[in-house]
Amino acid sequence: MAFLPLWVFVLAGCFSVSLAEASNLSDLYPPLWEESPSQFSDYRVENGKHIINPWVYPDRIGAYRILLNKTASYFEKFAPENELNLLWGLPLQHGWQYSSGRLADPSQSTDCGYESGDHLCISVDSWWADLNYFLCALPFLAAVDSGIMGISSDQVLLLPPPKDQKKFCLSVATCQSSFPKAMKKWKDFYQHLKVASSSFEDLLEYLWAAHTATLENTYKSFEDRFKYYSKPEANFGRSWLVNVKYIAAIEFPTTLIRTHDFQKVLPQRMLVDGDTAPFISDFTELQNMVLLGIKLIYEVDKYTGSLSLTIMETLMKTPGAKMVVLKLMDKILEKATPNFLEIITN
Structure with a gap:
């Protein structure tokens, strides 16, 4: 199937930019990570009830920071410094x-x-x-409900947005409902x-099941938001939502280093009218390539009516298939990235 090599090439560009080990893992953290709340008492x-305003960036990223801190001990068996915590993908995105x-x-x-206004x-x-x-x-709230966070389910409340409040849940009870x-x-x-006996691969399976279920249960409520965007940005959002399903199919490990490297090839600004990959002048060749892919x-x-996704999911159930794809992605990047744009356009 011609689609499979294309998909592997694109994800190789996305997720294996360098896979370089950072001298200091803290250099890879999301913006304002160290300045955000790190415990509920903050x-x-x-x-x-602990009151969190998820419509202010430090408060929302702080919720992620607490989640990463509280789950760190469970990932110690895989690697030091919490680097292989699979929840890193959420705050980094x-x-x-x-x-x-x-x-x-x-x-x-x-x-x-906006930088000129209320930038947080x-x-x-x-x-x-x-x-x-x-x-x-x-x-975050499911972690509270599971007992991992060290507080009871009725001890945390998220503040509502200034409008469309009915579209959002604010507590363990309302999100559960x-x-x-x-x-x-x-x-x-x-x-x-x-x-204790759960393997890294087991946890990946459960993580991606939760991730995709979250998007499937929520994305339709916000289709109206696309009216505010340029056509290229709206199309990118819709395309990204579909691509996540393919990323989930191989249960990609959303660890700190891999996810950080992935960010390098995503558009570093909003797309505007006239932006057409692979010809966006202020994007790198790799960013143009990934956007096109x-x-x-x-x-x-x-x-194909998502038949391509069904085939991909079926292929990934073959023993060892996911590992082969991940290794292939790394090899492709190492040897083929300089010629990737020519490969993908031909």
Whole structure:
């Protein structure tokens, strides 16, 4: 199937840019990580509840930081310094959204998220921010409910956005009620995390099941946000959502180093009218290549009615297939990246 080599080439570009070991892992952390809350006591308390405002970047990234801190001990058996914690993919993606301007108000009717205005604000009109909300709130609150976080389920509350409040859940109880399937998937992940005999591969399977269930249960509520975006950016968002399903098919290890390297080839700014990969002048060749590949995968998926995804998922159930694909991705990057653009366009 011609689609498989294309998919592997694209993900090789995405996820294996260098795989270089950092001299200091803290250099790879998301923006403002060290300045964000690191424990529940860093948030204010009202009526016995820790109040978190997920519409302010430090508060939301702080929730991730607490989650990474509280789960660190469970990943010690895999590597030191929490580097192989599979939850790193969540805050690192949020950090990329922040640094690339994707958390700002796309309608430009407010100064929320802009350097010239309230640069730490997260806009409820941002499609990226809304989907990320659930990839923060659900894993975070499910961890609280599973007992990993050290507080009871009624001791934390998320503040609502300034509008569309009914689209969001704010506590363990309301998220459990509104998104039971996704919450169960995250709780399954944490339950297996607490089992000493769980392997790295087992945890990857549960993590990606929870991740994809979260997106499937929430993305339709925010289709209207695309009206605020340029056509290239809206298309990129839709394409990225589909591509995540293929990334999930191989259960890619969302560890600190790999995910950090992945960020390097994503668009470092919002796409505007006139941006057409592979001819975006202020993007690197690799960024242009990956953006083009993401679009092609989306189009193949749409043309085949997601049959390509079904075939991919079936192939990945073959014993050893995922490991072979991951190793192939690394080899492709090492030997073929300089000629990648010519390969993919031909």
